[in-house]
Amino acid sequence: MNILIFVTTFFFMEFVAWFTHKYVMHGFLWSLHEDHHTHTNPGFFEKNDAFFLIFAIPSMLTILLGSLYGLGGLLAIGLGILAYGICYFLVHDVFIHQRFKWLRNSNNFYFRAIRRAHKLHHKHMGKEDGECFGMLVVPFRHFLKELKRNKA
Ligand SMILES: [Zn+2]
Numbered sequence: 001m002n003i004l005i006f007v008t009t010f011f012f013m014e015f016v017a018w019f020t021h022k023y024v025m026h027g028f029l030w031s032l033h034e035d036h037h038t039h040t041n042p043g044f045f046e047k048n049d050a051f052f053l054i055f056a057i058p059s060m061l062t063i064l065l066g067s068l069y070g071l072g073g074l075l076a077i078g079l080g081i082l083a084y085g086i087c088y089f090l091v092h093d094v095f096i097h098q099r100f101k102w103l104r105n106s107n108n109f110y111f112r113a114i115r116r117a118h119k120l121h122h123k124h125m126g127k128e129d130g131e132c133f134g135m136l137v138v139p140f141r142h143f144l145k146e147l148k149r150n151k152a
C-alpha cells in the first residue's frame with residue numbers, strides 16, 4: 001500500500017513540477033527562474049536553485065512527521081517527493097545541463113527525447129511563449145524522433 005503511495009507521489013510530482021514551472025516559475029516567481037534561461041549568474045549557483053529548497057520543505061516535513069508519528073503513508077509521500085527531486089536533479093542538472101560531468105551522453109531514446117524537449121524549452125529566453133515545461137513526460141513527437149534516430 002505504501003509503495004503505491006510512493007509511486008503515485010513520484011508521478012504526481014511530475015505534474016506538480018510541470019504546473020509550477022509553467023504557472024509559477026514562468027509566472028509570479030519569474031525573478032527566481034530567469035537566470036536559468038538567461039545564464040546571467042556568473043557563479044555555480046543560480047537563483048533558480050532556490051526551487052530545490054522550496055520543494056525540499058514539504059518533503060522534509062512529511063518525512064519527519066511520518067517517522068515521528070509512525071505514519072507510513074505520510075512517510076511514503078515524503079520519500080516520493082525526495083525520489084522525484086533526486087531524479088529531477090540527475091536528469092535536469094547533471095544530464096541535460098552538465099553542471100556535474102557525471103553523465104556525458106546517452107544513446108537511450110527516452111533520455112535523449114527528454115533532453116531534446118528541455119533544450120527546446122531553453123530556446124525561449126523570456127517569460128512568455130514557452131514550451132515543454134515537463135521534465136520526465138514530454139510531447140510524444142520527441143520520443144518518436146529519437147526512436148527513428150536509433151533505428152537509422
Ligand atoms: Zn523555464
Ligand SMILES: [Zn+2]
Pocket residue numbers: 036092097118122
Ligand atoms: Zn533547464
